[in-house]
Amino acid sequence: MSEFIQQLINGIALGSIYGLIAVGYTIVYGILGLINFAHGEIYMMGTFSAFLAVQFAKSKFGWEMGFFPALLIGMLGAAVLGVAIERIAYRPLRAKSAVPAVMLGLIGGGAAFMLLGGIMGHAGVHFGNPLALFVSTSVSSSSAVEKVEGAQIPALVSLAVWAMLAFGVYRLSKEKLAQRKKLKAGTLTALLTALGVSLLLQNLGIQMFGATPKSFPPLVEFYPYEFGSIILANQDMLIFGAMVVSMVVLQLIIYKTKIGKAMRAVAVDQDAARLMGVRLDFTISCAFAIGSSLAAIAGVLYAIRYTKIDPLMGALPGAKAFVAAVLGGIGNIPGAVVGGLIMGVTEALVVGYVSSTLRDAFAFGILILILLVKPTGLMGSNQPEKV
Amino acid sequence: MIEISSYHIQVLAFMGINIILAVSLNLINGFTGQFSLGHAGFMAIGAYTAAILTKACGWPFLLATLAGALLAFAFGLLLGIPILRLKGDYLAIATFGLSEIVRVAIVNFDDVTMKAATLVGLQDLVPKEITRGALGYPAIPEVKSLVWIYGWAFVTCLILRNIVRSSEGRAISSIGEDELAAESLGINTARYKTLSFAIGAFFAGVAGALFAHWVTYIKADLFKIDKSIEILLMVVLGGMGSLSGSVLGAVVLTLLPEYLRVFAQWRMVIYPILLILLMLTRPEGLLGRRELSTILGVLYTRAMGRGGPAPGNPPVAAE
Numbered sequence: 001m002s003e004f005i006q007q008l009i010n011g012i013a014l015g016s017i018y019g020l021i022a023v024g025y026t027i028v029y030g031i032l033g034l035i036n037f038a039h040g041e042i043y044m045m046g047t048f049s050a051f052l053a054v055q056f057a058k059s060k061f062g063w064e065m066g067f068f069p070a071l072l073i074g075m076l077g078a079a080v081l082g083v084a085i086e087r088i089a090y091r092p093l094r095a096k097s098a099v100p101a102v103m104l105g106l107i108g109g110g111a112a113f114m115l116l117g118g119i120m121g122h123a124g125v126h127f128g129n130p131l132a133l134f135v136s137t138s139v140s141s142s143s144a145v146e147k148v149e150g151a152q153i154p155a156l157v158s159l160a161v162w163a164m165l166a167f168g169v170y171r172l173s174k175e176k177l178a179q180r181k182k183l184k185a186g187t188l189t190a191l192l193t194a195l196g197v198s199l200l201l202q203n204l205g206i207q208m209f210g211a212t213p214k215s216f217p218p219l220v221e222f223y224p225y226e227f228g229s230i231i232l233a234n235q236d237m238l239i240f241g242a243m244v245v246s247m248v249v250l251q252l253i254i255y256k257t258k259i260g261k262a263m264r265a266v267a268v269d270q271d272a273a274r275l276m277g278v279r280l281d282f283t284i285s286c287a288f289a290i291g292s293s294l295a296a297i298a299g300v301l302y303a304i305r306y307t308k309i310d311p312l313m314g315a316l317p318g319a320k321a322f323v324a325a326v327l328g329g330i331g332n333i334p335g336a337v338v339g340g341l342i343m344g345v346t347e348a349l350v351v352g353y354v355s356s357t358l359r360d361a362f363a364f365g366i367l368i369l370i371l372l373v374k375p376t377g378l379m380g381s382n383q384p385e386k387v
Numbered sequence: 388m389i390e391i392s393s394y395h396i397q398v399l400a401f402m403g404i405n406i407i408l409a410v411s412l413n414l415i416n417g418f419t420g421q422f423s424l425g426h427a428g429f430m431a432i433g434a435y436t437a438a439i440l441t442k443a444c445g446w447p448f449l450l451a452t453l454a455g456a457l458l459a460f461a462f463g464l465l466l467g468i469p470i471l472r473l474k475g476d477y478l479a480i481a482t483f484g485l486s487e488i489v490r491v492a493i494v495n496f497d498d499v500t501m502k503a504a505t506l507v508g509l510q511d512l513v514p515k516e517i518t519r520g521a522l523g524y525p526a527i528p529e530v531k532s533l534v535w536i537y538g539w540a541f542v543t544c545l546i547l548r549n550i551v552r553s554s555e556g557r558a559i560s561s562i563g564e565d566e567l568a569a570e571s572l573g574i575n576t577a578r579y580k581t582l583s584f585a586i587g588a589f590f591a592g593v594a595g596a597l598f599a600h601w602v603t604y605i606k607a608d609l610f611k612i613d614k615s616i617e618i619l620l621m622v623v624l625g626g627m628g629s630l631s632g633s634v635l636g637a638v639v640l641t642l643l644p645e646y647l648r649v650f651a652q653w654r655m656v657i658y659p660i661l662l663i664l665l666m667l668t669r670p671e672g673l674l675g676r677r678e679l680s681t682i683l684g685v686l687y688t689r690a691m692g693r694g695g696p697a698p699g700n701p702p703v704a705a706e
Contacts, residue, residue, distance in 0.1 A: 191422070196659045196660075199658070206655075207656060319483075
């Protein structure tokens with residue numbers, strides 16, 4: 001019995017993390033009808049921005065950054081990334097114009113990326129990022145380049161890539177914009193774009209941070225509370241607590257604020273909402289920002305609890321959180337949390353009682369089962385198909 | 388003259404295998420309009436079955452390939468019946484889940500069969516190592532022959548071309564155009580969807596068997612979602628619903644990463660960027676729904692001065 005309770009505790013902690021990620025999927029799907037496959041990578045990037053911030057503060061200012069500043073920076077990083085992804089990759093799929101914004105976004109993103117690399121390189125934090133070396137040599141003649149030979153070549157290549165991108169987008173904006181009516185991008189196009197963004201962020205992460213796992217600093221020291229043979233870690237309680245607080249705040253945002261009302265309106269009917277004066281693009285950006293910062297919360301908590309982070313850390317939790325969102329009924333926020341908890345507890349019980357190698361098979365087994373039995377999820381509403 | 392090294396031959400071999408994969412996936416995704424993200428799972432089934440049959444049971448290559456393909460076909464049929472009730476995003480996710488399950492099942496195959504055999508008291512009859520789990524399956528008998536690969540690629544294209552042009556193929560295409568309309572015209576959509584799914588799975592199995600005997604070492608991780616996406620990209624790049632487009636897509640996307648090798652480790656960053664740009668600029672793919680022969684025919688007639696609107700590409704109405 002005590003083992004069961006122990007597994008339950010582990011499961012609820014894991015499930016809270018899945019729930020937090022799942023909410024991001026559900027918000028975006030509810031508003032855009034798009035499965036944001038890059039959400040797992042936003043979770044990863046959010047965690048890494050917190051990690052880099054902690055490293056940077058320590059190496060440059062000797063400041064041992066605490067939990068909350070790191071969490072906030074992670075949330076900010078993820079939110080910026082989420083909004084940028086929406087602007088660059090998803091908005092052109094649905095918008096008539098916005099291509100100049102894409103161009104700006106790409107160039108801005110490239111500049112920010114290089115600047116980040118430069119700052120990091122300047123501070124002596126290297127993650128195998130050639131851009132860091134390039135910028136740090138151009139900003140100051142530090143000895144960074146001597147550390148890694150041939151660093152200029154990748155830097156030149158990356159410059160060439162950004163130039164190519166900018167050129168491509170420029171052509172796109174010039175030629176296609178004029179004749180393009182409202183593009184109803186099919187499911188496939190949107191899904192593939194999302195998959196492309198996900199792939200891009202994973203590989204960018206590998207290039208920037210290296211593929212080897214990094215140890216996340218213990219921002220919250222592990223402290224076990226023992227009840228007989230059951231161990232309740234303070235970190236597990238923190239994860240669950242953070243999830244509950246985030247959900248309460250989210251509900252308040254959605255039901256008590258103006259932007260929340262706008263988000264609900266867009267979810268019901270985009271065109272009608274726009275006719276009523278809702279700023280569609282701004283609302284969607286907000287949805288991405290909120291979902292992404294929740295993913296960053298999940299990421300930082302996960303990193304504190306499980307200590308290791310790597311650029312591919314988002315792939316599997318992302319997929320499972322998606323299953324959780326579908327399980328709860330995609331588009332339904334409480335459903336996503338419930339789905340996440342169910343997934344987490346199931347996984348912990350499978351690991352505890354069946355086999356740890358079969359955990360992923362169970363997760364996807366649940367998905368297929370739920371899709372076959374009740375595709376709208378536990379708490380989703382049934383929508384009739386219109387011709 | 389370019390000197391042909393074993394590297395070039397290897398690229399050519401993968402190109403042929405990719406052609407089989409892309410063309411067969413196009414039947415499911417392009418013609419039938421059923422979004423599958425699980426092609427790599429069927430490839431894995433074919434690869435493992437054929438590899439085990441040639442190595443452990445000493446079957447001849449062709450027979451093992453067919454057995455692997457038939458098993459993939461059976462799985463496609465069996466899984467297609469429940470799965471294909473789903474549509475759009477949900478189907479994509481479910482097929483993705485299926486291929487993940489196939490992968491995990493391959494990794495855990497030995498453990499599970501051993502436990503099951505022990506339960507019924509047959510542990511002496513069941514070999515300890517069948518798929519060898521996460522370690523991968525080594526030393527598969529080598530069949531490094533471009534003739535086999537391109538022979539199969541030719542057969543695949545031929546069979547799929549005939550299927551698409553048959554009355555069954557028209558039924559399948561009508562589902563891809565509009566499923567509700569097809570159903571209201573009396574087409575048994577469930578039957579044709581499952582059939583096309585299973586035929587696609589069959590050729591994915593063939594490709595898997597060819598792949599296994601070329602590289603001689605396979606492991607379950609080779610058949611992850613990345614592989615499915617790669618195949619899907621070929622289909623989308625070439626044009627959904629265009630067989631020659633898929634061939635073109637496979638050729639381009641096999642060569643592109645090789646050319647991008649100049650960029651060393653940044654290649655996998657550039658690749659998705661190109662994909663996103665493709666999706667933003669030409670979401671219908673290079674050829675759209677048209678076949679290369681149609682396009683060439685049109686170009687030919689135009690060159691001969693006998694203009695007129697291109698078939699399959701009606702003139703846009705004045706706005």
